[in-house]
Amino acid sequence: MSLPWISGVLTRAQVRATGAAIVEMQEPDGALPWFPGGKTDPWDHVESAMALTASGFHAQARAAYEWSAHTQRADGSWPRELRVGRVVDVGVDSNFCAYIAVGxxxxxxxxxxxAFLWSMWPTxxxxxxxxxxxxxADGAFRWAADYRTxxxxxDALITGNASIYSSLCCASRIAAAVEVPVPEWDRALADLAAAFTRPTETFLPPSDHSMDWYYPVLGGPIRGAAGRALLDEHWDRFVVPGLGARCVDHRPWVTGAETSELALALESVGDVDRAAQMVExxxxxxxxxGSYWTGLVFADGKRWPVERSCWTSAAVILAADAISRATPAGGVFAELGSVPVPALDS
Incomplete structure (x- = not known):
């Protein structure tokens, strides 16, 4: 399998080294924590597993998905946080649960x-x-629930709902691949797509976090000219030339994961040059x-938090794969916008 790369930015060997750094953080049971000894949440765990796949560590990626299958609760959910196998937060996050379909x-x-697809289908x-x-009823997804009660x-969060959109797209494709019709999933996707046509009525107002800006493009509900216009609209608010994208608009702090996800969003609307510039x-x-530090406070030149997070490294690999289209999965995010959404009256 070919490995991702970006001309003049990352070589295949460097991407492989980043994947190896993620492998070093993987726990014996397959979990992929934020950093050794740190928290594991179901969403970032899956993102890191995807990066293992893209960087050629398929056995380790399968171990990560087996962890997801084994830790799934009877109701289909996962705890919001585990730490070295111990449940810390039992709550249910709708976006966290959905992301397994993307992975x-x-x-x-x-x-x-x-065989892998069939083994993960029940999960x-x-x-x-x-x-x-x-x-x-308006098509948006509530963000969380109390597991016990x-x-x-x-509340419906715009980033979480954009991510759920991508999950439903991928779930529908999995269902088609295993030839199991699930019309209620198609209906849910159509209703969510409609919700994104009236965002001010449906979701909480976008926060000062950059994710609320680019995720409707990355997740798939806003693409084409509208997606490009949205990215351009807040570019100067969040992007610091030569350093990356801010996590929060009013703080002098750029983060590797948000910058890489912005690159994925740019690539999904055909802006490959700026995507590569973001990763650079x-x-x-x-x-x-080969690992990546989470972020930099550019006002004083200090890395913060002082950690090399598994999911930051993962986001870089996924961005490199999208830009290079080195693996057959490199276009997964870009293809979200091409997933047919059934008519609401079907």
Whole structure:
């Protein structure tokens, strides 16, 4: 399998080293924590597993997905946080639960491993069925629930819903691949797509975090000219030339993961040059072992937090794969916008 690369920015060997740095953080049971001894959450765990696939560590990626299958609860959800195998936060996050579909579809696209797809189908089915319980009448998804009482928190977050959109797209493709019709998933996707046509009525107002800016493009509900216009609209608010993208608009702090995800969003609307520039701009965060520091406070030149996070390294690899299209899964995010969304009256 070819490895991702970006001309003049990252070689294949460097991407492989970043994947190896993620492998070094993987726990014996397959979990991929934020950093050794740190928290594991179901979303970042899957993102890191995707990066293992893209950098050629397929066995380790499969171990990560096996961890997801084994730790899934009877209701289809996962705890929001574990630490070295111990549950720290039992809460249910709808976006966290949904993201397994993106990871499974990504690994299948990269590997063409039908046995893997079938083995993970029950996990995906249970997770997405659980997530659908969070959907409101207006098409948006509530963000979380109390696991013990089942009480749902009604707020719908724009980033979380954009991510759920990508998960539903991938889940529908998995269902098609295993030839199991799931019309309720298609309906949920159509209703969520409609919600993004009236965002001010549906979601909480965008916060000062850059994710609320670019994620509707990255996740797939806003693409084409509208997606390009949205990225241009707040470019100067969040992008620091030569250093990366801010995590929060009013803080002098650029972060590798947000910058790489912005690169993924740019690539998904065809802006490959700026995507590559974004990844190039955060190479100051690269450690000699191939891992990436989480961020830089550019006002004083200090890295903060003082950690090399697994998911930051993962985001860099995924951005490199999208830009180079080195693996068969490199176009997974860009293809989200091409997933047919059923008509609302179907």
């Amino acid at each position: 499974v579809w990504h690994h299948y696209r990269a590997s063409a491993d039908e 995906v089915r249970a997770a997405i069925d659980r997530v659908l319980m969070f959907q409101r 089942g009480e749902m928190f009604d 701009s955060i190479q100051h965060l690269r450690d000699p072992d």
